[in-house]
Amino acid sequence: MSETGTNYKTYKTIDEQIEYLKESKKIIVDDEDRHYFEERNYISLINPYKEYFSTGRNNKGKLVYKKEANFKELINLINIDDKFAKKLYEAIGYFERKLKNVLFSEICKLYIDNEEKDIHCISYVSEIQSFYNKTDRASSTVLFKF
Secondary structure, three states, X not given: OOOOOOOXXXXXXXXXXXXXXXXXXXXXXXXXXXXXXHHOOHHHHHOOOXXXXXXXXXXXOOEEOOOOEEHHHHHHHHHHHHHHHHHHHHHHHHHHHHHHHHHHHHHHHHHHHOOOOOOOOOXXXXXXXXXXXXXXXXXXXXXXXX
C-alpha cells in the first residue's frame, strides 16, 4: 500500500494471470482461450464477472471460490455483455442524432421567426462560440483559485 492508501497490484504475465485464476479463483483457462488475455486486460476480463463465480464472502469481505469453473462460462458472460454494450451504444447514438436534429430544428425556428430573420440559421454558431468563450474564461478562473 502506498502513502495515499492505494493498493498497487504486481504485474503478472499472461501465464501468471492464468495460474492466479486457477489457484485463487478456481477458474480454469484452457489453452485455446489464452488469446483472450492477449486481446483484453485482466481487469476487464475478470473483475466485472468474478462475483458470479464466487460462493460468497469470508469474514474479511473477500470473495470465496469453492467450486471450479471453466473460463468458457466467463467468455459467455463477456459475449453477452459485449452484445448488450453494442446495442446500447447504437441506441445512444440514435438518441443523440435525434436530439441534435430536434434541437437544431427548434433553434432554427427561433432564429427564422426572429426580427432579424436568419433564414440560413447560422447566427446561432457565433452565439454558441461566444458562450463557450465566456464559460472557458470563467472555468479557467475557477480552476486556479485557491
